[in-house]
Amino acid sequence: MADVKTHASSKPPSRTILSLGNLPPKRTQFEPVRTASRVDPENPPWPAYRGYHKFSFANATMGQRLPTILGKAIDDTIRTLNEEYDETRIVDLTKCIERMQELMKDLQTNQNLRVIKDDGEGDVAMWNKEIAKFFRGKNFMNATWLFAEAYKYRRLHECFSISQHWKDYDVFFRQKCDTFSRSSTAVFELSTRFAEPFEYAKQASDADKLKAAKLVFHELTQVCLWGNATDLSLLINMTEDDIKNLQSTGGEHLAETEKNILGNDLDKIWETKVSKLKGGRIDFVLDNAGFELYCDCVYADWLIQSGIANEIHFHGKRFAWFVSDVTRKDWSWLLNSMMYGSLFPNASDSELASLRQMAARWKKYEQEGKWVYEQHPFWCTGYAYWSLPSEAPDLFIHLAESDLVIFKGDLNARRLCYDCQTPASIPFETAIGPMSSADGAPPVVSLRTVKSDVVVGVDQERADKLDKEEPGWRISGKYAVVLYSEGTPGEPNP
């Protein structure tokens, strides 16, 4: 073999200096970096966040938060194990715990992402196609944060879904129930206002009614928005008072917090959409169980009573997801414990009656088909919503029939915007790509308290100032956005 160092071709070429004076000037900003057709889960429209990025919340989440969350999940399962008496179930659950410990090892030693085992769930094909096409050879820290974090929750589900007796076990269920029962002040603040059917003043003219409806819309949308501040995955060490502060629902507090809504389309949503809607269909893509779900339901109740909607679809998760997301069990738990439970030992009889009155009405909505709870497998995948029309066309066509789709919370916002380093000033419509521009894309609202890096639809100067003066503002949950896209009416063509 020729010595590479002395071979003629290894000599550096002599330097040629080009004069480029007549070419167009260099640009420094290219937006978006990738056009929709070149975007894929490993290559979002702007550079992705990844676990190894120390500048991003991805790093703390993948490195510390996820192992802590998994450790608590193991503790919960051991508690259940200690309460079990049947030998076959005990042996079966012990294996689930061993699988969780293996997952912990994979996470802490940053293993490559393997395929999901076939546990008969409707999402296995979607997961494995995405892993095979885009994440082969990637590990927890260098895969995109959105995918790696979602993948961890799917692997956690697999620990149970391949068991015999514990397929639907929810390691976060105890915690979810617990926060709702610790939210009594805000729970009764709302139930005592909204238990009685909503009515306009007797002499009110149509104009008065519209004005009153606008005010209620403004305030209830904010109640629904700030209900998202109580997120179990972040509030592990919260005191009762901290929770109370986050949940204040009084008018004064709302006026104060409206200043913290950095991108605020509330008026636009009312003027162009909600005020014109009569007997429409509204969809909620839910986020957290317990108090946030309760706020969503209070809001949905008013949307029905005011005649704005006659059908509400609630989209939840099929299994335990990002700690506190709503599953069907959480949904039933909320309505039934409001109706029959004894969660609030210090509440007065009249407060408890208000809660039961509301629960009875909500259950009736369900029986009448005015409220529909759904759980499409796509919601528990690692795909961003840019992929919703192509990966879940049935779901897209279903959403296209809605008059308004409200996406709750931070994770939904991350998935709408592809969870990448989008400049803050990029308009919401651009940031959500096909969910705004695809044929049939429905009107979409994002109600989000900001708890992770990606922020769009916000004045760039304000975002830059906060980056400089208030480090941590992107993950504190102190700020929020209410962003709206009108969509692209027409026949869906996913």
Ligand SMILES: O=P(O)(O)OC[C@H]1O[C@](O)(CO)[C@@H](O)[C@@H]1O
């Ligand atoms: O319940 P939310 O509002 O979706 O928030 C979930 C939290 O978890 C994260 O996914 C990070 O783990 C962030 O999106 C956010 O901090």
